[in-house]
Amino acid sequence: TAYNQPFRPQYHFSPRINWTNDPNGLVYYDGEYHLFYQYNPKGIRWGHMTWGHAVSPDLFHWNELPPAIAEDEKGMIFSGSCVVDAKNTSGFGKNGQIPMVAIYTNHRETNQSQHLAYSLDRGRAWTKYENNPVIDVQKKDFRDPNVFWHEPSKRWVMTVVLPTEKKAVFYRSANLKQWEKTGEFASADSPGNIWECPALLEMPVAGSKRTKWLLLMSIGAGTPAGGSGMQYYIGDFDGKSFRSDFKQGDVRFVDYGKDYYAAITFNNTPRKISLGWLNNWQYANDIPTNPFRGAMTLPRDLKIVQSKNGYELRQEAAREIRPLTSDSFQWRGLDTKELNRSIDSNRIKGDAYVLTLEAELPGQTATGDLGVKVRKGAGEETIVGYNVARQEVYVDRTHSGQTGFKKEFSGRFSAPLKREDSPNGRIKMQIFVDRSSVEVFVNDGQVALTNLIFPKPASQGFEFFGDGFRAVTIRNIESVWP
Ligand code: FRU
CATH class of the missing domain: 2.60.120.560 (Exo-inulinase; domain 1)
Structure with a gap:
């Protein structure tokens, strides 16, 4: 069959053919988990970035659909997220249909800016918003928007990174179209060169009634295993800005292997579930698989616990x-x-x-x-x-x-x-x-x-x-x- 080569993962997602990197737009809606992913429809190396698309009822049996959002004359479609706009705050919904809205980075050589696209048919057909970009700060590196609904402030919140400045920037919006900058987060002790693919989420602290906020961050180099990998921070978010509880020098890594990158979490699920790219930029374009290159990790159930080492992230294979x-x-x-x-x-x-x-x-x-x-x-x-x-x-x-x-x-x-x-x-x-x-x-x-x-x-x-x-x-x- 199409999925039976020697190195073809048997219970992890990989595209039938061609290149993939980061998971994008993870969201649950109407009985389906959506996995979008950085995809090259034209080849087995990085290029022509497009959002590939697969859906699953259970996080394991994936059905690969035609690519969702394709590159065009404006640029490539880089990483981002997807939300279910149940209240139709964006106004993209027509005749009572609930829009799914993708927030992604449009990439050109000299500029990265944040764009929207929406779907009115459960993620199958996508229309790019006619007034894109929705955020442009006139920078070459500014990407990977991660958006969720923040109930206390009744706003959409976006975390997006200035990769080379190793800074996360927070924005908020009532309608996904107009965004207001509310804060920044940086961390002097973060190793490596660049920050990419942030994810911010509120989580219960196991065994208590409290919640804490988890910030996942992918770093381009400088991990314990070498090359690209992930750090995390635990702290508080007040609707505008994130503050970490970790002391200077207390650097936490999500995974100590060499192949865990760009993990983000599913929007719209009661449990917090993450999914990453099972690869490392040091050799991602060279791994000996065919006719596909790149796969996703196991989905993971996330927990925050309080131990004598302070707040800690716990991760297990999704149940x-x-x-x-x-x-x-x-x-x-x-x-x-x-x-x-x-x-x-x-x-x-x-x-x-x-x-x-x-x-x-x-x-x-x-x-x-x-x-x-x-x-x-x-x-x-x-x-x-x-x-x-x-x-x-x-x-x-x-x-x-x-x-x-x-x-x-x-x-x-x-x-x-x-x-x-x-x-x-x-x-x-x-x-x-x-x-x-x-x-x-x-x-x-x-x-x-x-x-x-x-x-x-x-x-x-x-x-x-x-x-x-x-x-x-x-x-x-x-x-x-x-
Ligand atoms: C992370 C990344 C993102 C970017 C995408 C491009 O692996 O570099 O920052 O949006 O890949 O494919």
Whole structure:
């Protein structure tokens, strides 16, 4: 079928053919999740940016529709967001129809400005607003508007970035057409070169009646794994401006893998769900997939918790994954050799599954390493582990398969996790493996690591290493493609 190549994700979205980067305009409306995405309708490298479009009833089974908003003589269609204008504040709705309104960046070599387009038929046909742009500050770099309805002030709020100045700018509007600037946010300790693709949202603090505001920010370079990735801030937003609670020097990363970028959240959903691009600008144009290039990450359920480290973001695979899974292996025991024998004797193999493990961490002063090698085959393995001495979770893709297409691809990527931050002296990992990716969530979403891999199709083995394993499960994940 169209979705059955060796590196074709089986439960992640990728376009049937051609290039994609950022998810855009994530919104739920009338029984459908909409995923728009940066798309090149003419090729397998970045260019001719257009909003591609897919819809899904459940965040996993996507139906790719014709591109929604195409480049024209005014420019390319860069990233942005989409809202359901239920009260027809924009006046785009006719005869009681509710308009969906896309707010995107129009890109020309010398200018980026914010534009609108609307749809009156559930996102199928789009009309560009005749009085575009709605915001133009006469700058070359000014992009990625993220818009939501702010009920207390009864206004639309836009967060948009001045990428090279590493600044987020806030605007508000009653009708999506006239915008008033209300504030700015910058952060002296943000590493890297540019800011892109902001997302601002209000979230409950787990176990309390309070809410806090989360600001997601993509940064073009300077992440722990190298290259592009994401930071977050937690603080307050008063309808005009955002203030972070984090102290100077307290830099938080969304994901410690190398391939998590441009994630934004769905508008119009009760739960907060994010989706990102499973890639890194260091090599995005070179990854060895065909006839498509680029895929989305797992959708994630987001939570804010308060711990002794202050407010923290927690991320887990969106719960809609569960119906796609079926048990294939379960083990409880004490001995790693016996675990590996059990894997072998049951001939457990796979390239699309979720593996969970729970292990007891050795004593405070111990050293050592524990974890599992996945997508293992002739000369290939991707290692997921916890290094006790270094107190870090890591993914090593040095021997994961094809790595030589760009020198920045190969490597070992790690996230700090103090022993005492693992509840009850145990570590839990959830490892989602697909045909070309490994996403690791540790301790119910304390830490996330997302990475691409390009192993041989036949590399489907497992091998556990280290001690302390108590429980392991492997569940197959069925393909979402027809
Ligand atoms: C992020 C980004 C955005 C821009 C888009 C262009 O990956 O650079 O800032 O809108 O991609 O495709």
